[in-house]
Amino acid sequence: MLKRFMQVVIGVSLLVVVSACTKAGEPTNGFSASPHTAAMAVTSSSPSPTPIANPKVRAAGKSEFGKLEIRSSVQENVEPLGAPSCYGTAEDYKISGTYKVQFTDTANTVTELALPSLTGFIQPRNETIPLKKLEFPGHDVFVITPNYTDCHGISFYLVDVSKNGAFLLQFLTPEGTFDQYDFLPKTELKVKKGLLEVQHGGAPGNEAVIEQHFKPDFAKHVMEKVS
Numbered sequence: 492m493l494k495r496f497m498q499v500v501i502g503v504s505l506l507v508v509v510s511a512c513t514k515a516g517e518p519t520n521g522f523s524a525s526p527h528t529a530a531m532a533v534t535s536s537s538p539s540p541t542p543i544a545n546p547k548v549r550a551a552g553k554s555e556f557g558k559l560e561i562r563s564s565v566q567e568n569v570e571p572l573g574a575p576s577c578y579g580t581a582e583d584y585k586i587s588g589t590y591k592v593q594f595t596d597t598a599n600t601v602t603e604l605a606l607p608s609l610t611g612f613i614q615p616r617n618e619t620i621p622l623k624k625l626e627f628p629g630h631d632v633f634v635i636t637p638n639y640t641d642c643h644g645i646s647f648y649l650v651d652v653s654k655n656g657a658f659l660l661q662f663l664t665p666e667g668t669f670d671q672y673d674f675l676p677k678t679e680l681k682v683k684k685g686l687l688e689v690q691h692g693g694a695p696g697n698e699a700v701i702e703q704h705f706k707p708d709f710a711k712h713v714m715e716k717v718s
Contacts, residue, residue, distance in 0.1 A: 502592060515695045549590065549612065552622030554631040557596035559622060561609075561635065563588030569617055577642035578613045584595050587611035592635075592650060594657035595705060602657050606635075606648065608670060613638045629653055630709055632660065632687075644673030644691070648679070651709055662705065663715040672714075687714055 547688070550561040567588040575581050592604040614620060623634040636647040648671050649660040674680055678690035687705040705714035710718045 548619050549586070549588070550620040550622050550635065552624055552633045554624065554633075554652050555597075556631060556654060557594055557657075559633050559650060559652060560593045560595075561620075561622075562593060563590050565589045568644060577640075578638050579615065579640060583609065583613055583615050584617045586617065592657070592659070594650075594652060596656070602643045603678065604650065604657060604659055606659065606666055606670075609635070609637060609648070611637065615639065623680070625649075625680060625687065627685065627707060627709075628684065630707070632707075640676055641673075642676070645676055646671050649714065651707075651712065653709070658709075658712045660707070661713050663713045665716070668713070678708055686717070 492701065517676045547567065548560050548562055549567070552559045564663055565588055567586055569584055569586050571581065572579050572583040590606060590609045593607055594602045594604070596602075612620070623636075625632040625634065630651055633641065633650045633652065636645055638645060651658050651660050659670070662672045669714045672689065673691070675692065677692045681688040683704075686708070687707065689703045690700060691703045692699050692701040703716060704718045707714055708715045
């Protein structure tokens with residue numbers, strides 16, 4: 492009788508111990524989670540999308556008013572010129588794209604200027620082109636020359652930057668108003684007595700060199716030919 496009583500006591504004690512151990516290892520929601528799974532839930536995340544690289548800066552210039560850059564909105568096509576011509580040597584680069592002029596002022600305000608007639612460059616090196624800067628009182632005027640040379644006249648555009656922002660300048664002449672003009676190879680654009688000096692001429696059949704002068708009217712965004 493005593494032996495049977497002791498067996499019952501031992502059995503009840505074992506049930507109590509097993510029950511206590513089970514409850515100690517059981518979470519309140521009735522489900523167990525492995526430490527590895529819990530850690531994965533905390534540390535896993537979706538990969539960040541790969542950022543899109545900025546288009547190559549094809550030309551750039553700096554001013555006290557900010558920086559001017561020319562970029563293509565599409566991938567540029569770069570290839571050798573292939574044969575010597577008025578525009579350069581066979582080893583020069585012919586670069587084409589869809590270009591925009593972007594001005595960032597000192598407050599990081601960005602202005603974009605459309606220049607649809609600018610579709611390409613011919614340059615001796617495939618690198619960022621430094622833009623020539625002409626200084627006028629209160630204004631810096633950047634010169635964009637897509638082709639670095641020519642047999643007769645090198646075409647150029649002008650962009651005025653000041654505390655008021657950036658604007659394309661047009662050339663006002665007796666023959667009409669133009670977005671671009673040209674100067675003779677091996678000459679330079681200069682500013683003298685507040686006027687833009689251009690060595691012009693040299694067209695086929697006319698080898699005369701004419702020194703021309705343009706007066707800026709920045710309020711109207713024009714360079715007016717005065718002589």
